[in-house]
Amino acid sequence: MIDNRSMPASAVIPVLSYPDVEKASRWLCEAFGFEARLMIGTHRAQLGFGDGAVVVTELKGGERIEARTAKPFAVMVRVEDVDAHHRRAARHGAAILGPPTSYPYGERQYSCRDLGGHDWTFSQSIVDVAPEDWGGIAIGN
Template identity: 60%
Template sequence: MTPNRSMPASAVVPVLPYPDVPAAVAWLVAAFGFVERLRIGGGHRVQLRCGEGDVVASAGGERRTPGPGEVVESVMVRVEDVDAHCARARAHGAQVLAEPTDHPYGERQYEVADLAGHRWTFTQTTADVAPEDWGGVLVDPEA
């Protein structure tokens, strides 16, 4: 694969609409600890690094933010410490929808809505659990 400094390195990059991209980026950096990577068009689009992944905050266009009580997507991000991450997000006004909880599949997770209503699940691995132990089926062990 040819590297390109203009594009994030991640294989999958969610693009989320925000009514005010610069304000959203400032909030995502403060609340979630994301790192601003690249600005495009004076605030039209911004690439953000989140751990080993990437996300793009974009002016709406054809995309729209969720309406009240509506879920249009959810993005999952791995973090080192779910509890500390949740406390940071809450301190910056994030709406915590599900408190940090341990799950039988070996993850501790919490769910939050950002300032535009996008849903995020932050996850921390707590144990290496075989999928069959909690009802999953591993289809491709190489994937």
Template identity: 55%
Template sequence: MDDLSHKLAANRSMPASTVIPVLAYEDVRRAVEWLCTVFGFRERLRIGNHRSQLLVGEGAVVISERGAGQNFNGSSHSLLVRVEDVDSHYERARAHSARIVQPPTGYPYGERQYTVEDLGGHSWTFSQTLADIEPEEWGGSLV
């Protein structure tokens, strides 16, 4: 398993946090405004009207539109965990008969990710940075 004490590769399209909650809302813009106003979060990256990254101290949270192609399995949340080697992480999960929702897949924002459902039905996406990609290259915009 990955030793998460190592420094993960940087990617301008991803928050630096290791564990990132992903929360689904009906209205992303309204949720972002509320979370920033009420909790003092700061918007870091906006992805159209369907997704946004918020910073809070050394942590981050992703706000996503409910039903925007997310693997929430009927829930309003999932977790994103950054790892050094997503393929070996995937092989370990598969070897232990984890329920794989999405096998490792590369994305234009410089990440390779897979999604698994845990024994409680929670959705976890594990992500490896492959490249440091400027968000504007794939349709995001730093705020």
């Protein structure tokens, strides 16, 4: 798997939504010992804990800003080949919420919903990109 400074190295990454990303991130760091890794505006943060990570995203009016994921909790999983994974998930009946798309932060991702209604984003690092190159702010490590 390609390393990408704009993405946590963890293979499985919980995505939690809160009304105030900065407040929630600060609280998670203070209360649980997470360390801020990356801030993306005021709507997203990456926090690290040992070799694990969590992404904090913004809830707005009870709904997540990103239409592709309407739940306050989702899971992100890093994979070697997101296009092959997308085909496999679709073949097995996953509800595809967004097709594989390449993003300026060096990831190719797609989102889907499983048979229990849980939202998932699968992500493949396609290039190593410094967070500052696309508007992120690296904080730790």
